[in-house]
Amino acid sequence: MQMFGLFFVWLCSLPILVRTNGNGYVLDKPVTELCLNCICEALTECNATAICINPKIGTCGIFRITNDYWVDAGKLTVNGEHPDTEYAFINCANDPHCAADTIQNYMKQFNQDCNGDGEMDCHDYARIHMLGGFDCNGDLPYFYRSKFEECIENYEEQGFE
Numbered sequence: 001m002q003m004f005g006l007f008f009v010w011l012c013s014l015p016i017l018v019r020t021n022g023n024g025y026v027l028d029k030p031v032t033e034l035c036l037n038c039i040c041e042a043l044t045e046c047n048a049t050a051i052c053i054n055p056k057i058g059t060c061g062i063f064r065i066t067n068d069y070w071v072d073a074g075k076l077t078v079n080g081e082h083p084d085t086e087y088a089f090i091n092c093a094n095d096p097h098c099a100a101d102t103i104q105n106y107m108k109q110f111n112q113d114c115n116g117d118g119e120m121d122c123h124d125y126a127r128i129h130m131l132g133g134f135d136c137n138g139d140l141p142y143f144y145r146s147k148f149e150e151c152i153e154n155y156e157e158q159g160f161e
Contacts, residue, residue, distance in 0.1 A: 029104055030104060030107045030108055030111060030120075030125070031103060031104055031107050031122070031125050032122065034122070034155055034160055035121075035122035035125055035126070036063075036100050036103065037151070038122065038126070038148050038151035038152050038155070039063065039103070039125070039126055039129050039148065040062050040063055041147060041148070041151045042126070042143075042144045042145075042147035042148035042151060043062070043063060043064045043144065044062045044063075044064060045147075046062050047062065048062060048096070050062050050064070051094040052090060052093065052094065053090065054090070059093075060089070060090060060093035060094055061093040061094045061095070061096070061099045062096055062099065063093070063099045063100070063102075063103060063129070065092075065093040065099055065102055065103075067089050069102070069106060069132075070089050070092060070093060070102055071089075072106060072109065072110075072133070073102040073103070073105040073106040073109065074102075074105045075088065075089075075092075076092050076098050076101050076102050076105065077091065077092055077098065078091045078092055078095045078097075078098050103125075103129060106128070106129070106133070107125050107128060107129075109133065110128050110132075110133025110134075110136075111128075112124065112128070112133070112136065114127040114128060114131075114136035114137050115127065115137070116137070122152065123152075124136065126140075126144075126148050127140060130144055
């Protein structure tokens, strides 16, 4: 469980491409770093070797992003790469910063209360990420849900909200 704290610190420096001040720095992030970390933990245990080399294989990177998800989020790229190049999706999904930015953009687009509790929070973002923006009120896979809840509970026990 020690990895939680280390990864959380690393994610705190992620630039999120939602609303910027003109210099590329983020001013508005719908998903907290803690939430991004728990989504990552639930999917891949934030294993940086969880990459892909072919978008036809399915999901890529530590956040297990699909090509369609990336397209819906605005086709973000790494180092100014043109989004229509052959490896633009793979390079972004395999890059933790670009992948996190992709999640932020996707959540801005599909922001909704998936669990009907009247709040938009990390639980909704975890659902949107796994189930998509149009069916986020469905059932989460057991393994994903249990790992995600364990991560959230761990942070709450440490005093993080």
